[in-house]
Amino acid sequence: MSLFWLSVGFGLVTSSVLAVAAIGLSLQFGITNYVNFAYGDFMALGAFFTYVLNNEVFHINIWIALAIAALAMGGFGVLINQWLLGPFARRFQSTHYVLIVTFGLSLVMLNVIYSIWGADVRFYSLAAGSAHHVGPMLLTTNQLIVMGISVALLAALHTTLKTTRLGKSMRAMSDNTSLAMTSGIDTRRITTITWFLSGALAGVAGSVLGISEGNLTPAAGELFLFVIFAAVIMGGIGSIYGAMAGAVFIGMSTEISAAYINPAYKLDIAFVVLILTLLIRPNGLIGRPGTTEA
Amino acid sequence: MAYYIFTLVFFLFDYFILAMGLNIQYGITGILNFAYIGFVAIGAYVTGVAGLPANVPGQHYILGLGLPFPLNTLLGGLAAMALAVLVALITLRRLRTDYLAIVLISLSLVFYDFCNNYVSLFNGADGLYNVPAPYAKSLGLGVNSFIIFFACLTGVVALIMWFVMHRVLRAPLGRTLRAIRDDHVAAAALGKNTFRMQLKSMMIGSFFAGIGGGLLIQFGGSFNPTAWLPGETFVVFAVLIVGGAGNNVGMFVGALLVETLLIHLPAFLPDIPGHPGLIEYFDLALVGVVLMLMLWFRPQGIVPERLRRSASFGAPERLDEEAGRLDQTAAIAAGVGIEQADHDTGNGR
Numbered sequence: 001m002s003l004f005w006l007s008v009g010f011g012l013v014t015s016s017v018l019a020v021a022a023i024g025l026s027l028q029f030g031i032t033n034y035v036n037f038a039y040g041d042f043m044a045l046g047a048f049f050t051y052v053l054n055n056e057v058f059h060i061n062i063w064i065a066l067a068i069a070a071l072a073m074g075g076f077g078v079l080i081n082q083w084l085l086g087p088f089a090r091r092f093q094s095t096h097y098v099l100i101v102t103f104g105l106s107l108v109m110l111n112v113i114y115s116i117w118g119a120d121v122r123f124y125s126l127a128a129g130s131a132h133h134v135g136p137m138l139l140t141t142n143q144l145i146v147m148g149i150s151v152a153l154l155a156a157l158h159t160t161l162k163t164t165r166l167g168k169s170m171r172a173m174s175d176n177t178s179l180a181m182t183s184g185i186d187t188r189r190i191t192t193i194t195w196f197l198s199g200a201l202a203g204v205a206g207s208v209l210g211i212s213e214g215n216l217t218p219a220a221g222e223l224f225l226f227v228i229f230a231a232v233i234m235g236g237i238g239s240i241y242g243a244m245a246g247a248v249f250i251g252m253s254t255e256i257s258a259a260y261i262n263p264a265y266k267l268d269i270a271f272v273v274l275i276l277t278l279l280i281r282p283n284g285l286i287g288r289p290g291t292t293e294a
Numbered sequence: 295m296a297y298y299i300f301t302l303v304f305f306l307f308d309y310f311i312l313a314m315g316l317n318i319q320y321g322i323t324g325i326l327n328f329a330y331i332g333f334v335a336i337g338a339y340v341t342g343v344a345g346l347p348a349n350v351p352g353q354h355y356i357l358g359l360g361l362p363f364p365l366n367t368l369l370g371g372l373a374a375m376a377l378a379v380l381v382a383l384i385t386l387r388r389l390r391t392d393y394l395a396i397v398l399i400s401l402s403l404v405f406y407d408f409c410n411n412y413v414s415l416f417n418g419a420d421g422l423y424n425v426p427a428p429y430a431k432s433l434g435l436g437v438n439s440f441i442i443f444f445a446c447l448t449g450v451v452a453l454i455m456w457f458v459m460h461r462v463l464r465a466p467l468g469r470t471l472r473a474i475r476d477d478h479v480a481a482a483a484l485g486k487n488t489f490r491m492q493l494k495s496m497m498i499g500s501f502f503a504g505i506g507g508g509l510l511i512q513f514g515g516s517f518n519p520t521a522w523l524p525g526e527t528f529v530v531f532a533v534l535i536v537g538g539a540g541n542n543v544g545m546f547v548g549a550l551l552v553e554t555l556l557i558h559l560p561a562f563l564p565d566i567p568g569h570p571g572l573i574e575y576f577d578l579a580l581v582g583v584v585l586m587l588m589l590w591f592r593p594q595g596i597v598p599e600r601l602r603r604s605a606s607f608g609a610p611e612r613l614d615e616e617a618g619r620l621d622q623t624a625a626i627a628a629g630v631g632i633e634q635a636d637h638d639t640g641n642g643r
Contacts, residue, residue: 035392108582115575226403264411271404
């Protein structure tokens with residue numbers, strides 16, 4: 001069992017978590033054209049919803065709890081758009097205002113989570129599962145399920161975007177909102193659906209992050225947010241497939257480098273990749289100049 | 295009692311300085327600097343290591359120059375300024391607003407992570423402590439009298455900084471920066487080098503951040519990485535928005551209302567038994583809520599930026615709330631596409 005393949009296994013798990021999170025962020029950015037800085041706290045809230053269902057009162061199986069929490073976070077995303085971010089985005093032309101509001105929302109959510117659950121580290125109750133040899137890698141049952149969930153979600157999203165009317169409308173809106181609106185697409189409805197998907201993906205991502213890390217803390221989402229940014233920017237912000245590619249690249253490079261240099265510098269590796277991307281290809285690997293500008 | 299009051303006075307003046315620095319970057323020039331607290335932290339750390347003697351058992355850090363008060367703080371301010379040049383060179387030239395915000399917020403997380411892990415730089419996660427209290431020994435001050443002395447000293451520094459900032463903002467530089475904020479395409483068309491101007495704005499603002507940070511570490515005597523997570527940047531933004539972006543009087547009002555009354559006054563309340571930190575959590579959440587309400591109901595802040603008559607070429611001055619629409623009008627007037635004028639800040643495509 002070489003160190004290299006062990007870290008590749010970790011890299012795949014991290015990439016899976018990262019891909020789900022990055023797509024949720026990228027999807028919402030593509031439609032609404034502003035970054036949600038509270039996304040990390042959406043993840044944390046989702047993780048704690050799962051925790052409540054799984055541990056405190058209800059003792060539901062972790063995977064079912066995760067699904068319920070994802071739906072709840074989807075609803076939460078819709079509400080936040082309806083009552084907070086949507087009105088701000090419509091009222092002010094300059095994106096500064098809505099960016100500051102999402103930044104503020106992040107502070108509010110983080111501190112609400114802290115006041116409810118405190119700063120203690122918490123654990124999900126889930127079966128430890130046995131380790132399996134997959135090729136040269138060694139993965140636990142839970143890690144395999146996390147990867148399975150991620151792949152299934154990505155496949156479902158790909159099918160939706162490419163084959164359904166909804167997906168087509170979303171892609172149209174992401175390319176050019178005004179043009180989509182004049183073509184008779186109900187942009188408000190699409191925005192609402194997108195926020196639901198983004199919130200749900202954040203809920204899943206937060207929970208599987210908790211599962212793969214083995215614990216959950218209120219601030220975990222906020223620190224992870226930066227790794228998501230690195231993946232999203234690397235792929236080209238707003239591009240779904242770019243986000244997937246970026247997630248795999250960042251996930252693998254941070255985990256493999258962690259095996260050979262000090263794992264404490266994981267974040268810095270992601271940041272170096274981010275800066276290099278910005279210097280060499282500011283629109284990302286797959287980003288088209290036309291779409292990133294609108 | 296005097297201890298409490300002068301602690302509040304200190305934070306009022308210190309955040310006045312910090313808010314003035316963010317104001318020239320965001321309020322005047324329109325750079326959404328979400329890494330602001332990172333510059334404060336560098337100022338604080340460098341002031342700390344410049345003030346501490348060379349070898350203190352139990353702590354690891356660079357420099358250790360043992361410099362006296364104004365020199366170590368100045369060095370902190372210059373260090374923050376140097377960092378600003380580096381950051382601006384990487385980011386300002388090519389990034390539009392939200393990319394810039396993402397990169398800056400990431401930067402502030404990476405600074406945090408790096409200082410936390412790289413112990414020999416600024417003593418890692420333990421942070422610096424036992425930073426010398428300026429003139430406490432030579433004047434023979436006790437804990438209480440030092441607080442009073444240092445609060446007054448900070449007041450004097452704040453007054454000087456305010457005077458400097460006042461002059462900068464009234465100078466042609468200030469007008470150019472406002473022009474870039476309101477319509478950088480038009481400013482560039484008039485022959486202004488927008489990148490150089492933004493760079494200057496970043497440097498001046500970061501110098502203020504560094505000085506404010508330097509005063510902070512000397513007031514408390516210690517500083518550790520958790521004091522500068524991105525949430526702290528938001529507090530400075532709250533000071534700026536509540537007070538009124540774009541003018542220094544607003545910064546003072548904001549510092550008084552947000553930092554002094556909303557954040558530091560409740561900190562003196564006793565903990566609720568069994569719930570440590572609950573008051574602080576509620577308090578920070580409240581700051582976020584206040585900021586959102588403020589942005590919705592009075593986006594120009596308590597003390598709005600005054601209209602200036604100097605721009606008499608038909609380019610409308612910013613009315614904050616109407617800013618977007620006016621920007622657009624100006625852009626159309628200048629014959630520039632709206633999309634472009636509204637969304638990019640760089641010219642690197």
